[in-house]
Amino acid sequence: MNKIILASASPRRKELLKQIGMEYEVIPSEREEKTTKSLPCEIVQELSYQKAEEVCSLLTKRGEAGFAVIGADTVVSFMDTVMGKPKSREEACEMLGRLQGNVHQVYTGVTICVKEKDEPAVFHTFYEKTDVSMYAMNSEEIGSYVESGEPMDKAGSYAIQGGCAAYIQSICGDYNNVVGLPIGRLYQEMKTRNLL
Numbered sequence: 758m759n760k761i762i763l764a765s766a767s768p769r770r771k772e773l774l775k776q777i778g779m780e781y782e783v784i785p786s787e788r789e790e791k792t793t794k795s796l797p798c799e800i801v802q803e804l805s806y807q808k809a810e811e812v813c814s815l816l817t818k819r820g821e822a823g824f825a826v827i828g829a830d831t832v833v834s835f836m837d838t839v840m841g842k843p844k845s846r847e848e849a850c851e852m853l854g855r856l857q858g859n860v861h862q863v864y865t866g867v868t869i870c871v872k873e874k875d876e877p878a879v880f881h882t883f884y885e886k887t888d889v890s891m892y893a894m895n896s897e898e899i900g901s902y903v904e905s906g907e908p909m910d911k912a913g914s915y916a917i918q919g920g921c922a923a924y925i926q927s928i929c930g931d932y933n934n935v936v937g938l939p940i941g942r943l944y945q946e947m948k949t950r951n952l953l
């Protein structure tokens with residue numbers, strides 16, 4: 758069995774792996790997120806690859822092998838705009854002002870990087886998309902939600918699993934994908950590759 762390493766500082770991703778009983782260690786990737794892509798499905802796949810690759814290189818330099826590193830990245834896409842985490846409260850208000858009353862897409866890209874002894878690392882990358890429909894929010898509601906601080910480390914400036922649940926009308930696709938990790942798909946992909 759391979760050792761599983763989660764290349765993420767996200768508490769939600771840790772929680773989802775724990776939820777299905779997966780044993781893992783955490784080594785967060787510290788690389789700045791920089792993409793060369795423009796389509797959301799390509800952005801999240803590229804960034805998840807970078808996160809997994811960084812941690813895989815680190816472990817390989819230490820002489821380790823026999824592990825699988827999981828990297829993930831989540832963005833929100835609305836019309837032609839791709840939204841990551843807001844840089845300020847003003848930007849959070851602006852993102853929510855656009856998303857409220859509309860349907861947007863959440864994309865999470867995942868890379869599994871497998872490194873066996875005396876073999877080159879093998880990368881497997883995929884993504885999931887979930888459509889999210891939001892009820893209208895007025896400016897007071899947006900203001901007080903942003904004041905709560907919850908949006909500041911979330912793509913698109915909201916947490917479906919938090920206070921923003923009050924404004925979620927429906928979703929189409931995997932709920933956990935919105936929270937930051939399509940855990941069912943990840944489990945199946947790992948099972949297929951005998952990584953569990």
Ligand SMILES: Cc1cn([C@H]2C[C@H](O)[C@@H](COP(=O)(O)OP(=O)(O)OP(=O)(O)O)O2)c(=O)[nH]c1=O
Nearest residue numbers: 765766767830831911912915916917935936937
């Ligand atoms: C839309 C949405 C996003 N999010 C989170 C998931 C991700 O943690 C975050 C998007 O940021 P990411 O850059 O994908 O991840 P991260 O910086 O939190 O962690 P790391 O790079 O170390 O893996 O937004 C929610 O928790 N709930 C939601 O409803």
